Amino acid sequence: MILPSPADRPLVKVEDLHHDHAGEQALRGISLSVPPGSLYGLVGADGAGKSTLFQILATLLPPRKGSVEVLGVDVSKGRPEIRSRIGYMPQRFSLYGDLSVRENLQFASDIVGLRGTAARSVFDELVSFSRLESAVERPARNLSGGMKQKLALCCALVRKPPLLLLDEPTVGVDPVTRVDFWDMLGRLRDSGTTILVSTPYMDEAERCQHVALVHKGRILAQGSPAALGSTLPGRLWRLHGPKALAVRVDACVPPPLLDLYPSGGDLRALAPRETSPEAVLQAVETGGLEISEIHSVEPTVEDVLLHALAHMEEPA
DSSP: OOOOOTTTSOSEEEEEEEEEETTEEEEEEEEEEEOTTOEEEEEOOTTSSHHHHHHHHTTSSOOSEEEEEETTEETTTOHHHHHTTEEEEOSSOOSOTTSBHHHHHHHHHHHTTOOHHHHHHHHHHHHHHHTOGGGTTSBGGGSOHHHHHHHHHHHHHTTOOSEEEEESTTTTOOHHHHHHHHHHHHHHHHTTOEEEEEESOHHHHTTOSEEEEEETTEEEEEEOHHHHHTTSSSEEEEEEOTTGGGSOTTSOOOTTOSEEEEETTEEEEEEOTTOOHHHHHHHHHTTTOOOSEEEEEOOOHHHHHHHHHHHOOOOO
16 A cells, blocks of 8 residues: 655644544544644643544544544554554553663664664664663663653664654653653654654643643644634733732622633633723722732633633533
8 A cells, every 4th residue: 555645744644533442522523633743742631532532543443433544544454554654652661671672673674674784873862862872771561750761762763764643741750851852743743754743741842833622532623823812702911919829710800701711820811802991900809819910911722721621511
């Protein structure tokens, strides 16, 4: 089978995908398209269906309903072709703990048929890329969480795939290493690799070119972080006060506000665009809160997700 050129079509195309898992509806009509050369983030909490979707894309699970193409190939018909062209990092560390970094990379090279000079060249390139030079002889079980994830990424990159599928690669990793890992992803994207990555972290979502917000098997919204922010039906305000954290996310929202919730130690208030800052203050202070500062702010991916969750209809 001849695979289509990545320039001809999206590298991942999912339409109306449904899947049941352990008696539960894990995916409820997912549709998305991943452009070539992009860093696409799938954002949601545990139970959103992210891992189920990744397992279907990696041809580990069959889709129950809907259509799924990876690299232009139907996942139900082209498993060998797809598996030979993608790099996949599952949520759990799945390499060999008794083997060293060097031995894990050598084993990954053997699997894809790299030998001799070609294998050594790839090894040197990946170790330098991931900054694992000081750990090449260390058993994988003795690596830090961040180093384990870097090693897993390197093993997924051995065949130099055009598409990377990374399922929550930085969960449990310290903040400094998370930033380093995402710098690596940025360099891969700049080199032309298409990356689909899932994450529960809103700051990571902001680093993606395209984002899909997923909740209970459904996509609530998708687009670039900037485009998602523009979908909010009003203007967003940041309010600072001594009792900001006393407001619950599910609290009654005083009119004319559309949303009111704590965020980062402050309050966020969404109001119709014509609402003055004085009217916003008056609405908030009727609830007994004292506000010392108010500023108009640009919405983040987290703001869009919180608004979508507050106003969504629960699936049956």
